Structure formats: structure tokens, C-alpha cells
Amino acid sequence: MSINVLVVGTGLIGTSIGLALSGRGLDVRLHDRHATRLATAVRHGAGRPWRPGPAPGAAGPAGVADAAGAERRVRPDHDWVDHHDWVDHVVLATPPSEVGAALRAWQRLLPRATFSDTASVKVAPLEDGERAGADMSAVCGAHPVAGRECSGPEWASADLFAGRSWVLTPSAVTSSAALANARAVALACGARVTEMPARAHDLALGLLSHVPHLVASAMAARLVAVSDDVVSLAGPGLWDFTRIAGANAELWSDIVAANASPIAALLADVVADLDRVRGALDAAGGDPAPVLPEVDQLFRLGNAGRFRLEAARSRQADVGRLVPLQDDPRLETVAPDGPGGDTRREREGRRDYESRRDYESRLERESRREPLPAAPVPAGPSPAAMKLPAARQAGLP
Numbered sequence: 174m175s176i177n178v179l180v181v182g183t184g185l186i187g188t189s190i191g192l193a194l195s196g197r198g199l200d201v202r203l204h205d206r207h208a209t210r211l212a213t214a215v216r217h218g219a220g221r222p223w224r225p226g227p228a229p230g231a232a233g234p235a236g237v238a239d240a241a242g243a244e245r246r247v248r249p250d251h252d253w254v255d256h257h258d259w260v261d262h263v264v265l266a267t268p269p270s271e272v273g274a275a276l277r278a279w280q281r282l283l284p285r286a287t288f289s290d291t292a293s294v295k296v297a298p299l300e301d302g303e304r305a306g307a308d309m310s311a312v313c314g315a316h317p318v319a320g321r322e323c324s325g326p327e328w329a330s331a332d333l334f335a336g337r338s339w340v341l342t343p344s345a346v347t348s349s350a351a352l353a354n355a356r357a358v359a360l361a362c363g364a365r366v367t368e369m370p371a372r373a374h375d376l377a378l379g380l381l382s383h384v385p386h387l388v389a390s391a392m393a394a395r396l397v398a399v400s401d402d403v404v405s406l407a408g409p410g411l412w413d414f415t416r417i418a419g420a421n422a423e424l425w426s427d428i429v430a431a432n433a434s435p436i437a438a439l440l441a442d443v444v445a446d447l448d449r450v451r452g453a454l455d456a457a458g459g460d461p462a463p464v465l466p467e468v469d470q471l472f473r474l475g476n477a478g479r480f481r482l483e484a485a486r487s488r489q490a491d492v493g494r495l496v497p498l499q500d501d502p503r504l505e506t507v508a509p510d511g512p513g514g515d516t517r518r519e520r521e522g523r524r525d526y527e528s529r530r531d532y533e534s535r536l537e538r539e540s541r542r543e544p545l546p547a548a549p550v551p552a553g554p555s556p557a558a559m560k561l562p563a564a565r566q567a568g569l570p
Contacts, residue, residue, distance in 0.1 A: 187214070194362065277306055289312070318340060322417050
């Protein structure tokens with residue numbers, strides 16, 4: 174990979190990108206308005222600070238504000254660039270609400286660079302950039318679908334994106350250079366690249382990430398009002414379910430606000446399912462009745478959805494780690510650890526293969542089971558309505 178990359182924002186995602194690219198021998202530049210966070214990322218080896226200076230023979234601009242925030246004053250007759258190396262591509266690893274302003278500001282500083290971002294919402298941030306007057310031909314929306322419930326550069330990892338999806342959402346005006354550079358960054362981080370329209374992305378991630386965070390947080394919030402003795406009884410199931418409720422509240426409030434409409438539609442489906450169950454339980458009145466069809470139906474649909482999730486994960490192991498990196502002239506070959514040694518990717522591939530083989534054996538055992546009897550159809554709206562109409566309207570599978 175021959176492009177020079179600047180990562181703006183050294184939180185968990187930005188620092189992990191820096192670590193992954195630096196691990197491939199790239200000279201990565203970093204910028205963050207928080208000096209302490211930047212220093213932590215640099216200390217961990219994610220890159221070196223971006224220190225702007227005038228191009229050779231050029232006088233600098235009259236003044237430069239914080240590069241992640243307000244508008245910059247840049248003299249139009251000079252480029253305000255890093256005087257050590259030219260930056261080809263900028264990755265904006267900022268919250269969704271900051272992408273638009275940061276995009277316009279950095280384009281004024283680096284007018285020849287291409288750009289991508291890491292926000293988990295795509296429509297609103299890029300519309301903000303267009304309204305701010307950014308050159309959208311130099312931009313390719315991007316979202317590495319990876320993370321942790323902990324935030325900050327101290328939790329970053331070079332392997333955070335290995336085998337994970339990295340969605341690119343090029344617009345109708347995105348240049349081939351912007352798309353190619355965004356793809357090269359993703360592949361260099363070890364991710365699997367997928368392209369899709371921005372609106373389809375926002376609905377998909379609303380279902381797969383944003384709504385689960387809200388539901389997990391709603392459940393975890395129930396624990397605030399009970400005693401420590403009760404909380405201490407919690408088992409691994411609740412721990413697993415509420416893990417993502419420990420994520421950064423400020424960041425996730427920003428994400429949910431930026432994707433409000435798709436989340437509202439998807440959340441309405443979840444609420445409707447729970448309302449049907451609540452109504453059935455209320456109607457039972459505490460009597461020791463047989464299995465309630467509404468409850469049974471929801472559990473069965475949950476089983477089916479979980480089964481699809483596990484199957485998808487198995488397929489990802491096949492295409493993400495059991496085959497070489499996708500061919501790209503700017504990607505280097507992963508070198509073995511030593512003479513005759515295996516690459517880390519090959520070792521991970523073997524571990525995944527063994528895990529997948531165990532999983533496929535389970536699938537085979539499941540397929541030999543007798544089919545479960547069909548649950549009675551409850552009164553009221555059909556449980557088939559649980560198929561997420563908002564997702565269907567957008568054409569998602």
C-alpha cells in the first residue's frame with residue numbers, strides 16, 4: 174500500500190486503524206484535538222503526530238484553528254500541508270455529528286487528499302458535509318463494523334478489524350481515487366470490504382447495532398433501582414446481553430440522533446412484539462395456563478434469528494480468514510514470523526477452521542432433529558409481522 178494516511182480522531186477506532194496500518198509498515202499521521210488522547214495513541218505506536226507546515230517556498234496561512242473543529246483561514250494561493258510528506262488520504266474517525274464540519278475544514282487544509290470516515294451512520298454526516306460546501310467527489314463514506322464496549326485509545330488493537338466487515342458507501346459523485354483509497358485502507362486493516370447504498374447501510378446498522386444498544390441499555394437500566402443483593406445474582410446471560418450497555422453514552426447518543434428515522438421504525442417492531450407478549454401475560458392473569466402461543470412464537474423466532482446469526486458468522490470465517498487478502502496492487506504480502514513460520518493470519522485461519530468444523534457438526538446434528546410442532550397462531554396481528562417491515566421496504570434480505 175503506497176498511500177500516505179492521516180487519521181483524524183484517536184479514540185478506539187482511529188487508534189486501532191493507526192495501529193493496523195503502522196503494523197504494515199506505513200508512516201501514519203495522527204491528529205486529535207485532545208492532546209492527552211493523541212499522546213496515548215502515539216505512545217501505543219499508532220503513528221506520529223501530524224504537524225502542519227507550509228509547502229516548500231510557500232508562506233503559511235494567516236492562522237489555523239483546531240483542525241477537528243471550526244473553519245480554518247487558509248490562503249488560497251498556498252497549500253497548507255505537512256512539510257515532511259504529502260497526505261493522500263484522510264480517515265475521519267470522529268462522531269457522526271462532527272464529520273461534516275471536519276470534512277470541510279480538512280479539505281481546505283489538504284485540498285488534494287481523498288477522504289473517508291468511520292461513522293456508523295452514513296446519510297446524515299455526508300449530507301452535513303455537502304451542506305458545508307465540501308467537495309463530495311473526494312469523499313467515500315466508510316464504516317468499519319467493529320468495536321468494543323470500552324472507548325479510548327488505550328483499548329485500541331491492531332487486530333480490531335481482522336476479518337470484520339468494512340462497509341463502503343460511495344455516492345454517485347465519489348471519484349475512483351477516493352473509492353480506491355478507502356478500499357485500500359480497509360483491506361490493509363485486514364477487513365472484508367462490502368459496498369452498499371448509504372440509506373441501506375443506515376437501516377441495516379439500525380437493526381444490527383443501534384437498536385440492540387438501545388434494548389440492552391433499557392434492560393441494564395432496570396438494574397439501577399434494585400439492591401446490590403439482587404444484582405449480585407446475575408448470571409452470564411445478563412452479562413452477555415448488557416455488555417454493549419457499557420459503551421460511551423455521549424457517542425451513542427450522537428449515533429442514535431443521526432439515524433433517528435430508521436431506528437424509530439425498527440424499534441416500533443420490537444415494541445410491538447413485546448406488547449403482544451405483555452398483553453398475553455396480562456390476559457393469563459397469573460393462572461397456571463399452558464404455554465402461551467405469543468410467548469412460544471417469540472422464542473421460536475428468536476431461535477431462528479440466532480441460528481441465522483451464527484450461520485452468517487461461520488460463512489464470514491470462510492471468506493474472511495480462510496482465503497488470502499483480496500488482490501490489490503497497493504497491499505503488501507503478509508510476511509511469515511520467521512523462516513518457515515506461519516503468518517498470524519494463517520494461524521488464526523486454522524483456529525477458525527477448527528471452530529467452524531465444530532459448528533458445522535452442530536448444524537448437522539440440528540438438521541437431523543425432528544421438526545418442532547407449529548405454534549398456534551395468536552389472536553391479533555400475525556407473528557409473521559415480526560419480519561421487520563421497514564427492512565423489507567428498503568429491500569434488505
